[in-house]
Amino acid sequence: MTTVGFLYPGHSAEDDYPRIEMLLSRDVRLQVVHTDIGEDAHRVDALLEMGAAERLAAGVEEVRLAGAESVVWACTSGSFVYGWDGAHEQTRALATAAGLPASSTSFAFAHAVRALGASRVAVAATYPADVTAYFGVFLKAAGIEVVADRASGVVTAAEVGTWERDQVIALARAGDHPDAEAVLLPDTALHTAGYLPELEEAVGKPVLTANQVTVWEGLRLAERKVWAPALGTLFASRV
Incomplete structure (x- = not known):
């Protein structure tokens, strides 16, 4: 049994994780531990507080007790x-x-883009423009070129968590660019696990979504290789 721990802020799209677990090998367990979200706002000061070391540290004991091999x-x-x-x-x-x-x-996205052999991406974000720009700077530091970015201006994770299939697919299409080798949907508050093949069909290229790459990253750290093509191109090879 391979167990991976995830520290997930608040409650929005955490049900993506049991959905993904069902599509993986039977001996993979995804343990979600909720952290204190503080103020639910896609605003830089609130996000810095959400990711503070003490908030994350508060969840590690439960991760360890679950027998996680990575977090x-x-x-x-x-x-x-x-x-x-x-x-x-x-x-x-x-x-x-x-x-x-x-x-x-964030690092999961950088590593997943490299795993696909891509270097140019389009970002289709739910965030406001200033927060989306921070993601672009981060990707540039990872050596990834952002050829286009789309900011949807949604302020709260709670609102993002209510988005349904058609909205998610429309976001990917709107954020795509002809020069992009992959489309990135970066919000873990966005439900995407049930739509990955449709998302890739809609844009005709690999799509990387936040909860998808987060699981992939945890498995990578645990040195566990899993083949699950229902989770998109990223999981379609045993790497």
Whole structure:
């Protein structure tokens, strides 16, 4: 049994994780531990507080007790707002607190883009424009070119969590660009696990979504390879 722990802020689209677990090998367990979201706002000061070390550390004991082999901070905006160096320090602190290999959704996106062999991406974000721009800066630091970005201006994770299939597919289409080799949907508050094949069909290229890459990253850290093509191109090879 491979168990991966996820620190997920609040309650929005955490049901993506049991849905993903059902599509993985029977001996993979995804353990979600909720952290205190504080103020639910896609605003830089609120996101910095959401990702503070003490908030993440509060959830590590439950992750350890679950027998996790790795832990991922399942929040994109609450990691990339710290910048490349700050996000590294955030995951180092998490790894120290948990005594486990650790990462975050922001780094998961960077690693997943590289795993696909891509270098140019389009970002289709639910966030306001200023927060979306922080993600672009983070990706640039990872050596990834953002050829287009779309900001939807949604302020709260609670609202994002209510988006349904047609809205998610429309977001991916609206954010795509002909020069992009992949489309990135960066919000872990957005339900995407049930729509990944449709998303890729809609844009005709790989689509990386926040909860999808977060699970992939946790498995990568645990050195567990899983084939699950229903979860998109990222899971369609045993790498």
